[in-house]
């Protein structure tokens with residue numbers, strides 16, 4: 001991001017070329033309280049509609065997203081760097097998600113009846129008021145949608161503050177929704193932490209935040225005085241455990257894909273790999289073989305599998321972690337060569353341990369760190385030796401892997417697969433990876449105030 005005091009414009013930079021993709025106008029921080037008041041006024045009429053009526057208003061946006069998927073996908077890729085197929089895929093996933101999730105949200109917040117012999121109780125899921133949605137850059141359309149959609153359908157007004165790295169795609173997404181929504185129900189604030197801080201301090205009722213743990217902690221502290229409600233989805237350091245009885249071919253394919261996808265810039269990227277010593281050599285051989293096929297380059301090149309890092313600061317953080325680890329005894333089993341610009345070669349480190357920063361702090365880059373383990377106990381202890389707890393994966397015979405999975409402290413654990421649950425499951429981080437949920441009925445209800453009305457039973 002580049003801002004200049006004179007023009008107060010925010011430039012969006014292509015991380016593959018360092019060229020300007022476009023710009024948006026930065027929201028002056030002192031205008032934010034007025035934006036919040038405007039949202040509050042608009043929310044009044046919006047809250048009077050039923051969830052089904054609100055869903056009918058929003059539904060046409062799904063078709064617009066689908067129609068514009070190629071064009072929006074290209075913008076997403078230019079701004080964020082991920083391969084074009086993944087950029088277009090993210091837009092399409094939002095279009096499908098929007099179409100499918102509306103009914104799920106309506107059902108999740110329908111009144112519930114709870115009766116016993118003494119009373120009859122109805123549970124309502126009412127809107128909370130004005131929601132601030134503050135989002136990161138790594139899934140620059142999907143992350144806003146995960147918050148904006150349930151917040152709106154449940155009757156709140158929303159102020160979206162997207163990442164300063166990806167303002168254009170967030171702006172395009174918000175405009176598609178604004179075109180169908182009543183004026184003021186959804187507004188967008190552009191800028192960086194200055195705008196984020198003022199929004200958090202403003203008169204909003206709930207802050208839904210996805211981003212780093214460090215910023216999540218700041219938001220939690222800043223929102224304490226007004227007792228604002230919070231949903232925090234934060235960073236992680238996800239482990240992958242490969243047991244002695246795992247399908248090693250499948251484990252290596254998964255490890256490569258889940259470590260290097262989006263250049264490692266995914267909250268549930270595999271950041272630590274623990275492999276049983278009896279299968280370690282075979283696994284490492286296959287992981288290297290798999291990784292060799294990953295072409296690094298601009299997301300706009302059709303053969304690219306691994307795009308650039310979002311910016312130089314993120315690249316430097318990754319390189320520093322690798323250098324520190326190597327100094328402390330880690331071996332580079334693949335990659336590790338210098339690359340120009342914001343690119344980082346997919347790299348495999350072995351002989352790593354938990355005295356190294358790279359096994360403790362979030363990397364958010366294309367580095368596979370492989371530690372050999374002696375037995376299951378050690379795998380569990382090392383996997384849980386983290387302050388985080390978003391996702392984890394275990395590869396092995398199902399019953400064996402399930403038994404290991406139940407000992408892990410992460411919120412979402414995949415067995416012989418990635419972390420996400422079946423449809424309707426929440427997206428949930430444990431420990432310092434989050435507070436509350438996204439997605440699924442449990443996630444949707446986070447945007448509601450629960451109220452109950454109870455009447456005595458006639459005969460009680």
Ligand code: NAD
Pocket residue numbers: 134135136137138139143161162163164191192193195196197200210211212213215216218219233234235236266267362364390427429433434
């Ligand atoms: P970040 O925390 O730096 O920024 C996120 C957002 O917060 C941006 O919009 C930023 O402008 C804003 N912000 C910064 N300081 C603020 C402040 N003091 N008050 C209010 N807002 C502020 O994160 P990032 O670099 O954009 O994204 C990467 C991080 O997001 C990683 O840690 C990743 O693991 C995490 N993430 C988590 C999930 C999840 O589901 N748990 C999903 C995606 C990304």
